[in-house]
Every structure is written in structure tokens, then in C-alpha cells.
Amino acid sequence: MTNPNNVSLNIHHELSFIDGHALNIPTLKILSETGDVYPGATVPNISQDTALRLYRTMRFIRMLDERMQAAQRQGRISFYMQCLGEEAAVTASAAALDDDDMIMAQYREQAALHYRGFRLDQFMNQMFSNELDLGKGRQMPIHYGSNELNYMTISSPLGTQIPQASGHAYGQKLKHIDEKTGELASEIDNVTICYFGEGAASEGDFHAGLNMAAVLKAPVIFFARNNGYAISTPADEQFAGDGIASRGVGYGIKTIRVDGADALAVFAATQAARDICVKTGEPVLIESIAYRLGAHSTSDDPSGYRSKEEEADHQLNCPIARFKKWLVAQNWLDEAQDDAEKETIREQILEAVKVAEKVEKPALESLISDVYDTPIPELSEQYEHLKAHILAHPDAYPTTAGRIK
Amino acid sequence: MAQMNMLQAINSALDISMSEHPNACIFGEDVGHFGGVFRATSGLQERYGRHRVFNTPLTEQGILGFANGLAAFGAPTIAEIQFADYIFPAFDQIVNETAKFRYRSGNEFNVGKLTIRTPYGGGIAGGLYHSQSPEAYFAHTPGIKIVVPRNPHQAKGLLRACIEDDNPVLFFEPKRLYRASIGEVPEGDYRIEIGTAEIVKEGKDVTLLAWGAQMEIIEQAAGLAEKEGISCEIIDLRSILPWDRDTLVSSVNKTGRLVISHEAPITNGFGAEIAATIQQHCFLHLESPILRVCGMDTPYPLALEKEYVPDALKVFAAIKQSVTF
Numbered sequence A: 001m002t003n004p005n006n007v008s009l010n011i012h013h014e015l016s017f018i019d020g021h022a023l024n025i026p027t028l029k030i031l032s033e034t035g036d037v038y039p040g041a042t043v044p045n046i047s048q049d050t051a052l053r054l055y056r057t058m059r060f061i062r063m064l065d066e067r068m069q070a071a072q073r074q075g076r077i078s079f080y081m082q083c084l085g086e087e088a089a090v091t092a093s094a095a096a097l098d099d100d101d102m103i104m105a106q107y108r109e110q111a112a113l114h115y116r117g118f119r120l121d122q123f124m125n126q127m128f129s130n131e132l133d134l135g136k137g138r139q140m141p142i143h144y145g146s147n148e149l150n151y152m153t154i155s156s157p158l159g160t161q162i163p164q165a166s167g168h169a170y171g172q173k174l175k176h177i178d179e180k181t182g183e184l185a186s187e188i189d190n191v192t193i194c195y196f197g198e199g200a201a202s203e204g205d206f207h208a209g210l211n212m213a214a215v216l217k218a219p220v221i222f223f224a225r226n227n228g229y230a231i232s233t234p235a236d237e238q239f240a241g242d243g244i245a246s247r248g249v250g251y252g253i254k255t256i257r258v259d260g261a262d263a264l265a266v267f268a269a270t271q272a273a274r275d276i277c278v279k280t281g282e283p284v285l286i287e288s289i290a291y292r293l294g295a296h297s298t299s300d301d302p303s304g305y306r307s308k309e310e311e312a313d314h315q316l317n318c319p320i321a322r323f324k325k326w327l328v329a330q331n332w333l334d335e336a337q338d339d340a341e342k343e344t345i346r347e348q349i350l351e352a353v354k355v356a357e358k359v360e361k362p363a364l365e366s367l368i369s370d371v372y373d374t375p376i377p378e379l380s381e382q383y384e385h386l387k388a389h390i391l392a393h394p395d396a397y398p399t400t401a402g403r404i405k
Numbered sequence B: 001m002a003q004m005n006m007l008q009a010i011n012s013a014l015d016i017s018m019s020e021h022p023n024a025c026i027f028g029e030d031v032g033h034f035g036g037v038f039r040a041t042s043g044l045q046e047r048y049g050r051h052r053v054f055n056t057p058l059t060e061q062g063i064l065g066f067a068n069g070l071a072a073f074g075a076p077t078i079a080e081i082q083f084a085d086y087i088f089p090a091f092d093q094i095v096n097e098t099a100k101f102r103y104r105s106g107n108e109f110n111v112g113k114l115t116i117r118t119p120y121g122g123g124i125a126g127g128l129y130h131s132q133s134p135e136a137y138f139a140h141t142p143g144i145k146i147v148v149p150r151n152p153h154q155a156k157g158l159l160r161a162c163i164e165d166d167n168p169v170l171f172f173e174p175k176r177l178y179r180a181s182i183g184e185v186p187e188g189d190y191r192i193e194i195g196t197a198e199i200v201k202e203g204k205d206v207t208l209l210a211w212g213a214q215m216e217i218i219e220q221a222a223g224l225a226e227k228e229g230i231s232c233e234i235i236d237l238r239s240i241l242p243w244d245r246d247t248l249v250s251s252v253n254k255t256g257r258l259v260i261s262h263e264a265p266i267t268n269g270f271g272a273e274i275a276a277t278i279q280q281h282c283f284l285h286l287e288s289p290i291l292r293v294c295g296m297d298t299p300y301p302l303a304l305e306k307e308y309v310p311d312a313l314k315v316f317a318a319i320k321q322s323v324t325f
Helices: A048-073 A087-095 A110-116 A120-127 A161-174 A204-216 A245-250 A263-280 A308-315 A319-329 A335-356 A377-392 B006-020 B044-048 B060-073 B088-105 B135-139 B152-164 B214-227 B245-255 B270-285 B312-323
Strands: A102-104 A192-197 A220-226 A254-259 A284-289 B002-005 B025-028 B053-055 B077-080 B114-120 B145-147 B169-174 B182-185 B198-201 B206-210 B232-236 B239-241 B258-265 B291-295
Touching: A048 A087, A048 A110, A048 A120, A048 A263, A048 A319, A048 A335, A087 A110, A087 A192, A087 A220, A087 A263, A087 A284, A087 A319, A102 A110, A102 A161, A120 A335, A161 A192, A161 A204, A161 A220, A161 B060, A204 A220, A204 A245, A204 B060, A204 B088, A220 A263, A245 A254, A245 A284, A254 A263, A263 A284, A263 A319, B002 B006, B002 B152, B006 B044, B006 B152, B006 B169, B006 B182, B025 B060, B044 B053, B060 B077, B060 B088, B060 B114, B088 B114, B088 B135, B114 B152, B135 B145, B135 B169, B135 B239, B135 B270, B145 B152, B152 B169, B152 B182, B198 B214, B206 B214, B206 B245, B206 B312, B214 B232, B214 B258, B214 B312, B232 B245, B245 B258, B245 B270, B258 B270, B258 B312, B270 B291, B291 B312
Parallel strands: A102 A192, A192 A220, A220 A284, A254 A284, B025 B053, B025 B077, B077 B114, B114 B169, B145 B169, B206 B232, B206 B258, B258 B291
Antiparallel strands: B002 B182, B145 B239, B198 B232
């Protein structure tokens, strides 16, 4: 490795600057828009089971997103964020990991969580903030988390998970380091993947997190979902230079750019990235180029900042349809059966909404639990005060008054 | 028992913690081979390896972000911010992430294994960016604990308790006392319970309350007052969040008077919280208004530091004002 502070190396006597746009990182593409493998491209090693699990996850998430978007419009939930257009980027990357690898997501990665086994009722319990929600009804819809499935609970502030992923991955590596030499003594069992949008890559945490991982050598896969928009701000108003990938190179991190609508390219890149992390203990950056077909969230209206024509162009490039064509060509997917499954899922989602919205909200105790491992005295006192107040005015607090123990 | 200064006591606490937990890590700017700018981590890298005691790039938000992740993984994590003045780039990671990790996830995940050490306070001719006492900013945030030791014995016992506590803790070290304060410290392990105040000296006319380096000041002020026949009860709060209200309430109920002193600016300082609470609980026992002797609402100065600081004479003046009200 060269040390740029060693001025005796690589001396040059002609005044010249390296252009800020000098890097022009290529994009890995394996499947064409028509679902054919490009000549010269290598199909990654993916089993039929994995490929179908991947496909079914993408299909499920699209159906869930459509239904929950509608549920938000009907006023049944307060907020929603779709994965529309990025299903392959999120699902195929998750599929290339070990189920025990930690996922530290931003907020639009519900497909990765479902791939891990998060059930329909669990999604609903979170979105309806009921007492069965693992997060105890404390966060807005889509802030999922599951310890059992190694999916770190989502946090709203943008980019905060990026340096955390570096630290978490470092922890995964620790036991594989030889005490005497300080070097990696064996392959690492599990790594961390960190998802973030290209918008989050402008936050200080991004720069801090990448630099920490690069210098301290943490086995983390940084997965930048470059979907073209940070809420309403298009990519060309967000950064100069060659996307997010060039920043990875700048931090001394092995980097690859992939077509995020191409499930096979994302799978291949993530599989290879994981292999690097496991063997070297060092980070990798993947920049996935996709297009956020939907709104940023249900609080956003893309018609204010992009044209119908632009959206229509991208609608032709559906990551799910592209992968499906390939599966059919492999004789791994029966289309008639697929259609029947879709109908079943649609009914299950409708039913799950009805069930979840009838479940009671979390008990009053959850106001003060988990602030600390045990409530501090002030908080217990405030809680007793609140309880007495509610019991004195039960009609004003109808959903909790009758449930106070 | 051995004679130790505060840095040696802190080093001893860290040493015990590192030897007890094979995956515990200490990191921050310059804490590795160099041992930190104040040398609190001297010798630890040599003992526990570069992978467990290491320098980080110069990024406070990176240090705390990394620390949150490592603690969430489950490794005892001790992060150093070189000066408390530079904790603000990490503010978001502490108040939005560290403090809320457990709550927001329903305890699916938590960072209870995190301890953040940072030197705070004035008295070293550090000017406005090497003298701040930012505890009140953090005391407004549920989910973290805040501890401030006043001498080597406390520093070791409290730091051990912080590292073993199952909640994230901010440990503010009074850097003016790092070498100045020397005392008897057990060489083995011991812990001082977080959330308890210490009655340093009993008295009957007025209660004096402070923490950290300011304890020395109120003790000096008490000395001046005693010469005039005023008996002072001296209390060291030790822990800002949670804080020991009961000990203070019973003291003020006894003396009827309270003078609070801290280095941080007076407005919205933690003294304001204490004054409000004591007023509520001791109203009928108070003989005079609760007084605060604190930093002014100006950035910490350099050349006029002596005038600025809440020194013993200012505290003494407040004691007299309190008892003659």
C-alpha cells in the first residue's frame, strides 16, 4: 500500500490536477431488461431455492407496498414507504448473505427483512403500533427491527447506522484476531451489511463511518442504494463526481457499482463482497443504481419534481419482471402457479390488516420501560402520578384507563 | 491501598475492566500507544493489543457511531472523547442513538455496554474550547446516565460501576484534577453505586451541593464559613442522571438552606433542575431562597478566567447571603 505522506514516492514535476470527474466507474450488469444473460456475463452461483425465495420476496413486498400505500391513503396507518423499483437491489443483496449476518438498514429495506423471515403479521403489528409490535408501538410505521432475525431496529435520523455498522462489524471480527499478532487468524463467521440511500451519503456519519471502517478494518458491506432522489432532490443536485462509488475508492475501500434492477448482478456483487469481508476483515462498498419508482414516502408527491414521462420510462424496467423472465427461462418458475400464489397473498394481506388493527395498543407500562434497563426513580414517580391522573379521569383516556393494573 | 492520582485511578479501572472482559475495547483519538493526551490509557495497548485498544481517525461522530455499533454487538465499549468540548459532533449519535437504542427497539437491541469517557471543565487555561462542562445538555435526554467523580477513589469506583452498568453512561472527568488530586485508592476492584450522592461533611446551617472539580471549591468556601461560625453540610452529587434527590431533600429539610455550585453557565444548568425540585419538596422547610453560584452565561474565557469562575469566595458570599436572608 502506498503512503501518500511519503513525498519521495511517485514524484511528478509538471503541475497538473486530477480531475474531480476522473473516475468513471463501470456498472456490472448480468441480466438484460428482457431477462437474458448478456454475452460474456457470468451467472452467479445461485440455487433454485434461493432464486425462488428471492423472487417470492420481491413479489410479496411489491404487493404489501401497494396495499399499505392504499391503507395509508385510507387513513388506516399514518405513514408508509415503498420499496418500489428497488426490490432487486434490496432482496438480492440480502439473499447473498448468511442469515446470521447483521442487517443495518435505513428504512426502505423491508424486502431484506421479509427475506429473513419476518412474517406478514409482524409487519402489520409494527405498522399498526399495537401491543404485539416488537418495538412496542414506539416508532412510526416501517421502523422495523428484530433481534431474532439480525435486523437492527430502524432509526429515523439519516445515516446514523453507517458508523454503527462499522463498529458492529468490528465486534464480529474481534474473536477472529490473533491475540499476539493482531492479525486475522481465521475467516470471519458473520459480517454486517449497511444499507443507505445516496441522500444519506451526504451526512457526516457516512464519511465518518466509511473512514472508520477503512482505517480500523471492519468487515462491513456498505450498500448504497442510489435511487436518483433524496426525497425530491435529484442526484445531480446532491453530489459532484462519480456517484457514491468514487467516495468508496477515496476512502481506500474496495468498491463496485451494479445495476440495482438486476437481481443477478446484485447477488453476484454481494456474494463477492461478503467473501472479501470474511477473508480479509475489510469493508466493501457496493453502489446499486436503481430508480425509486414510488414517492419518497406517503408524505411526498413526486409530481412536483419529476415528469410522468420520466417515471414511465423507468416503469418499463421492472426488476421483478426482469428476474421472473430469467426464472421462467430456467424452468424454475411455473407462471400459472405464480399467479395463483399472488391471489392468495393478496387475500392474506387484506386479512392481516383487519386483524392487526383490532389488536390493542401497548399497555401504559411501555411508556416507561426500556428507557433504562430498570426505570429510574423519577420516571417511576412520574408514572405513578400519571396512573393516578388517568384513574381520576378515565373518560379522557378511554383506551388505557380500563387496562391499568 | 496505594497513592494514586486520578489518571492512575482511571487507568486502574480500565485495566481491571479490560482483563475481565476479553472482548472489551477502548478507543478514541490518540488513546493507543501514546496513551491519550492525558495518558489515561497508558500501557493498555501494550497489555491488551492493538485490536482492543486503538487510535481512531479524528472524528467524534465516527467514534460514537462506531461505539454504538460495537456496544449493540455486545462488546463492552469504552469510547474516549478527547475533550468534552468536542463531544458535540457526536451529539446526534449520543442523544438520538445511544440514549434511545433500547427504547425505540423495545429492547430488541441496546447499547448498555457503552461507557463514554471525556475530560471536562476549566482551570487549565484552556479557554472557551477546552473548558466546557456540557453535562446539562445530556441530562435533558432520557436513556443515558451521567456520572462525575471528584477524586481518584471515586474515579475508579464510579468508572468501574459505569462500565458494568447495563445502560450507556457518560463519564465526565474533571481534567483540572487529573494530576492535582491524589489519594488512597484500593489496587483491587471495587465499585461505587451510580445514582447516590455522598455526604462529605455533616452540618446544620446550610447545605452546599456540587460535583466533580467544583467540590474542592465548595469545601474551601465551607472552610471560610466555618470561621464565621456557619456550619455547612457538604454534599457531592456524583451522579447527575439519575440524581439522588432523597439525600438532598433530607439535608435541606434539616438545614433549611441550599447553595448549589457548578462550573457550567447558570442558565438551564443542572442547578436549575435541582433548585426547582428542591423547592417543590422542601418548600415548607426552606428558610431562604435556593442560591446558585455557577459559570456566567458567556463562553468560558481565557484571560479573565479567575474572574469568571464560581470560586470559593463567590460561594462563601452566597452562603452568607443564604444564612442572613
